[in-house]
Amino acid sequence: MVTPLDREVAARIHRHGPISCAPVIDLALYDEDHGFYGSGAGGAGRRGDFLTSPEVGPLFGAVVARALDTWWDELGRPDPFTVIEAAAGRGMLARTVLLAEPRCAPALTYLLVERSSALRAEHGVHLPVTDPSLAFPPRAGDDDDEDAAGEGAAGTGPRVVSLAELPAFAVVGVVLANELLDNLAFGLVERGRDGWLEVRLSLTGDDLPLVETLVPARQSDAALADRLAPDAGPGARIPLQRAAADWLGEALARVERGRVVVIDYASTAPELAARPWVQWVRTYREHTPGAAPWEELGSQDITCEVDQTQLSLVREPDTVFDQAAFLEAHGLAELVAEGRRLWSERAHIGDLQALRARSRVAESKALVDPAGLGGFRVLQWVVG
Ligand SMILES: C[S@@+](CC[C@H](N)C(=O)[O-])C[C@H]1O[C@@H](n2cnc3c(N)ncnc32)[C@H](O)[C@@H]1O
Known part of the structure; x- marks a missing residue:
């Protein structure tokens, strides 16, 4: 199933080239017309998509x-x-x-x-x-x-x-x-042989479905990733949860x-780096795991285990x-x-x-x- 948000992201990629994960996740969850939460289609509850x-x-x-x-x-x-x-x-x-x-x-x-x-x-x-x-x-x-x-x-x-x-x-x-x-948008980086790479989303040829493409990470992202998971080996991924850290600062x-x-499922950055990313980025729809996160945007929840290490950089919890x-x-x-x-x-x-x-x-x-x-x-x- 191709959703209106899949098409919207494809159009943005046509205009600007491969796109970071964070804006895609934000759109998928919070777009007022078609986003999972933004449109009111999805949410917690017995008649919803998952139970909090x-x-x-x-x-x-x-x-x-x-x-x-x-x-x-x-x-x-x-x-x-x-x-x-x-x-x-x-x-x-x-x-x-x-x-x-x-x-x-x-x-x-x-x-x-x-x-x-x-x-x-x-x-x-x-x-x-x-x-x-x-x-x-x-x-x-x-x-x-x-x-x-x-x-x-x-x-x-x-x-x-x-x-x-x-x-x-x-x-x-x-x-x-x-x-x-x-549920806040996050970026994804992967440890390459010579440094950190950012996961971006691109098109297959000129069309959907979205596929991942790796580009050298921005210097600030690479520095943050090095700080969070210095021992990560090639292929290891971690999320960059800037929206979560910003929210904590504001709170x-x-x-x-x-x-x-803050109550949530959480791990440390080294723990996340040691596990396959598909374990800590999950999708839900009607109480069952959904499709891959970059498919059917807006039709399912996209959630990422919270990295306690990044929150501790804002302030160590008491x-x-x-x-x-x-x-x-x-x-x-x-x-x-x-x-x-x-x-x-x-x-x-x-x-x-x-x-x-x-x-x-x-x-x-x-x-x-x-x-x-x-x-x-x-x-x-x-x-x-
Ligand atoms: C997984 S639901 C949790 C709802 C509720 N706390 C519960 O436990 O059932 C996440 C909720 O956070 C909302 N949300 C996302 N970003 C937000 C923000 N910056 N401020 C307030 N609510 C936000 C979403 O729209 C969604 O309703």
Whole structure:
């Protein structure tokens, strides 16, 4: 199947010659008309293309709600306490966090940041999304505005806002990103006998399908690759994740006091270099592996394991847990035990509360599975 984005990339190659992987991936995922996320065609969920932790069920959000309370306490219970959830998708994590009624809720301003306008449009369906101008309390020096003061006043949370990008100002609170960085566009380089080569995409003769072609890497890319994987042998590949590193820099700048929390599947650059690249660049469609990444652009997710080494060049994380350990540290076992107890009390009623309680056991298994979501890494950077 040839897609409109395959044709668009072919046209660009006709005009400019072989093209780097990053702009092709960005187009495939985020083009507003035909991109996998940009058009709203693809996404996480049981009826979607793959299952992320928030989509497994409400348990993940319930544990995150507890983590938020812990971090709120550590910060001295500020009001507002702002949570910026980057890559909010359809808003499932926000919904399940709020469903769990965290103690910090009255102080909470929850910003869902989602690049895809099609997915953003779904935020208001299940969440009480409010106008950004009403959610932020006036700061010293702002003109008095009674409405703004009312909505944003202390103790009136949770206030929920939907945005396309990170806000322009810094907050006291948390920037949280679950499975964002693996979906940001990346370049690919391969170690040649005499130095690093960039993987570009070209045409077969004059036409599709796209094929890879290797060109000498730019000096800055070669220097970065040497730094990341100095021992890589001929044929080894690594991703260059500049968009992920830039995002981390921006996220850190948005936190006045608090933390940045990134949850994703991650490895180090030397680990990636030692494995075939097709293991760490993957495609998904309707819960099954998709076609090769350069085929049927826009019809499938393209995702790349996150290179922790490149994030560490921005700033070394303060803590790195695997997801299972992170969830345990924030009360997973207690929530599952509570679920078991509720189920035994209410099984004969069989109401929604009883069924939710029962499903916690199965959800927990999926969230801590070391071969799956439990093996994800939770990287945290503490600010202030
Ligand atoms: C794999 S999905 C994860 C969704 C959700 N966090 C979850 O765990 O179910 C990645 C999401 O990141 C969004 N995204 C990509 N780049 C973004 C950016 N710079 N800012 C905000 N969202 C972004 C995509 O549109 C997509 O909805």
